[in-house]
Amino acid sequence: MNYSRRKFFVTSSTAAAAFVLAGCRGINPERLGGQADGFANVDQSGVVAQGPIGKNLPSSPILDEVRGRGFLRCSGTDTLPGFSQTNPVTGKLAGFDAGMAELFAKYLLGKPAVNFVKSGADTREAFLQNRTVDATISTYTITENRERIVNFAGPYLTVTSGVAVQLGETGIASSADLAGREVAVQPGAAEEALLREVPNAVPVRFEESSQCFAALQQQRVEAWVANTAIITSRAGTDSRTTVTDIRFGESPFGIGLPKGDDTYKTVATEFINTIAEDGTWQKLWDETAGLVDRTTNPEPPAIPMGR
Amino acid sequence: MDDLLKALPGLLEGLGVTLYLSIPAFLLAMVLGSMMAIFRVSRVRSLEVLGTLYVEGVRNSPLLLILLLLVFGLPDVGILLPLELAVIIGLGLYSGTFVCEAVRSGINGVDVGMVEAARASGLTTRHVISEVLLPVALRTMIPPLATVFITTVLSSALAAAVGVTELTGATRVYNLVAAQPFVAFGIAAAGYLLINLLIGWASAKSERLLRFNQ
Numbered sequence: 001m002n003y004s005r006r007k008f009f010v011t012s013s014t015a016a017a018a019f020v021l022a023g024c025r026g027i028n029p030e031r032l033g034g035q036a037d038g039f040a041n042v043d044q045s046g047v048v049a050q051g052p053i054g055k056n057l058p059s060s061p062i063l064d065e066v067r068g069r070g071f072l073r074c075s076g077t078d079t080l081p082g083f084s085q086t087n088p089v090t091g092k093l094a095g096f097d098a099g100m101a102e103l104f105a106k107y108l109l110g111k112p113a114v115n116f117v118k119s120g121a122d123t124r125e126a127f128l129q130n131r132t133v134d135a136t137i138s139t140y141t142i143t144e145n146r147e148r149i150v151n152f153a154g155p156y157l158t159v160t161s162g163v164a165v166q167l168g169e170t171g172i173a174s175s176a177d178l179a180g181r182e183v184a185v186q187p188g189a190a191e192e193a194l195l196r197e198v199p200n201a202v203p204v205r206f207e208e209s210s211q212c213f214a215a216l217q218q219q220r221v222e223a224w225v226a227n228t229a230i231i232t233s234r235a236g237t238d239s240r241t242t243v244t245d246i247r248f249g250e251s252p253f254g255i256g257l258p259k260g261d262d263t264y265k266t267v268a269t270e271f272i273n274t275i276a277e278d279g280t281w282q283k284l285w286d287e288t289a290g291l292v293d294r295t296t297n298p299e300p301p302a303i304p305m306g307r
Numbered sequence: 308m309d310d311l312l313k314a315l316p317g318l319l320e321g322l323g324v325t326l327y328l329s330i331p332a333f334l335l336a337m338v339l340g341s342m343m344a345i346f347r348v349s350r351v352r353s354l355e356v357l358g359t360l361y362v363e364g365v366r367n368s369p370l371l372l373i374l375l376l377l378v379f380g381l382p383d384v385g386i387l388l389p390l391e392l393a394v395i396i397g398l399g400l401y402s403g404t405f406v407c408e409a410v411r412s413g414i415n416g417v418d419v420g421m422v423e424a425a426r427a428s429g430l431t432t433r434h435v436i437s438e439v440l441l442p443v444a445l446r447t448m449i450p451p452l453a454t455v456f457i458t459t460v461l462s463s464a465l466a467a468a469v470g471v472t473e474l475t476g477a478t479r480v481y482n483l484v485a486a487q488p489f490v491a492f493g494i495a496a497a498g499y500l501l502i503n504l505l506i507g508w509a510s511a512k513s514e515r516l517l518r519f520n521q
Contacts, residue, residue: 122479126488145310146486184470187479204390204470205479211379215470218382220390 039081039233042291043090044099047283051103052274053110060263063108066134071113072105075127076138078118079208080186082229082289083139096288100156101137103280104255107271120207121188125149128258135268136256139189139227151261153268154254156281156301161193162228163246164216164235172223175248184212184221193249194225209234216241227251229289236292269303276300310485321477322498328394328473329460329502335399336459337452340406347411358407366404371465373397378469394466398459405455413448414440446517453510457503464499474498 057063066072076097078086084097092098093116102112119127124140127133128150139159142152165172172178179200185191187205194201204221206212213234216224224235228247235241255268275281281300346358365373377393388396417440425439467476474495482491 122482122488122492125486143486145484149486187483191480192483203472205467205472205476206470207468211469214379218379218387220378220382220387220470 039085039095039292040087042082042085042087042094042288044094044096044102044284044287045092047280047287048099048102048106048112050283051106051112051280052278054107054267054271054274057108057267058263060261060267062134062258062261062264063267066108070109071115072101072108072135073115073117073133074101074105075117075119075124075133075136076101077120078116079210080139080230081209081233082292084137094288096157096284097137097139099284099288100255101135103275103284104135104137104268104271107274108267124256128256131258134258138256139251139253140256141189141192141251142254143192146256149259151257151259151265152254153257153265154272154301154303155252156255156272157253157285157298158250158301159189159227159229159253159298160247161190161197161225161249161251162231163244164213164224164226164231164241165222165244166216166219167240167242169222169242172244172246175246178223178225181222182220184215184224186212186226189251189253190226193251197248213238213241229292233292272301273303276302310481310487311490314481314485318474318477318481318494318498321472321474322502324391324466324471324473324477325460325463325498326502328391328398328466328471329456329463332395332398332463333402333456333459335395336402336406336455339399339403340408341410343403343407344410344414347407348414362404362407365400368401370397370401370462371468373401374465374469390466390470394463394469394471398463401462402455402459405458406452409448409451409455410444412451413444416447417443442517446514449510449514449517453506456506456510460502460506461499 076084076093078084078093080095080097083095084093085095086092087094101114101116105114106112117127117133119133119136119138124136124138125146128136136150140146140152142155146152163172163175163178172181175197178194178198180202182202182204183194183198184206185194185203186207186209191203191205194203204215206215209226209230212221212224212226215221216235217238217240224231224241231243236243255272257265257268272281275284277300285298343358343361346354347362349355374394374397377388377397378390381388381393421443422435422440425435430438463473464475466473467479472480478491478495481494482488485491
């Protein structure tokens, strides 16, 4: 290596290193999502440890298979703060839905053994239909079309949607004002709730709630619709955005189960009723999504048998 | 079935958006890639370095990362591109690297003896390039370039992850309502197949045309 070339390398690598360092200093931890938003301390393990174990559970094809295997295969998401999100420190899934999955496994097996399979809104039905998983707990809204091909136990939680806007926005006072506007949503429950309420809104779909939030901050969209827990956690604590008083829609979330095993569905329904009655459900809410969303405070479910 | 009829306009619109993203992206890739290929064979040191940096830098990043940078990174430095434009630029940048390598190998693949013979027979440099080098090189470039085009169309599905409702995004919307994943994604696959069979057909046709011209 001759002198000038070595000099070129030294100079350019110094410049590159400086550039990288400058970049690191400029990173805002909130942008990385998850940590600075009030959901950092979500941990449902204490509630799960006290969760009930089902007694005299019947026999059915799926229940027998799960018992034989020794763990529950459950699909869900890992990007929904307060419901099911990977805790970057522990690497464990934390949130209300993650806790429901562990409690369900404990109810069936005596231990919270869950094998988590990631699935988006696209693959939930397919995973249940081809028996990749035994259950789907993933803010999974119960709808007529879906009930034709999968079983639902529940609803175990019914949430309402909220709207976040940029600070100083005055044109959005009711849900009808969202018509014709670009609204950030995550595919799935939030998107459905928005289009049911305001069919003329223009949904802009981002995979993660942190991306929806960033799009709102960067003024790429005029509003962001998600359930009140998520909205409050992010937009309520930021200086550029604010949560409006608009509330709409009711999304009943159910535990998705494969079609054809009604005994299994009955057991799942009994499970929901059991944790609602003994207070586990309320504790789980308080330790997860309820940590941030103090306003919603949903009622524990009571599902009539045979639903 | 009712759901499907109701969803059809949305799905067709999605197909249109896929074309709207991938055709300009491929044109951008052609211009950029050809330019960089010429840089890389130019024997001018600085241009060669520029071409190599571009290819190695962009080709070795996942496309999703490039799209996320353009959509969520650039606004932090004050550049807010419309979502569709960001996707077209990202796709074009990415596919451009593959165009560059296809064009470069096409140029390098021309037999040196053929060029020397053309020179020896008294053709000017301009004529050597336009009458001998390019026709031969172009013909060998067409199949790899068609592959790059097809990959561009398929890669445009990643736009669904950054808020653009193209064919894959429209399919997801339909599936959310109808809860028919196999039907839904079967339709999307058919849409991509249709576009890409057309590209394959056009590629075979232009290859034949160039052979005829010899």
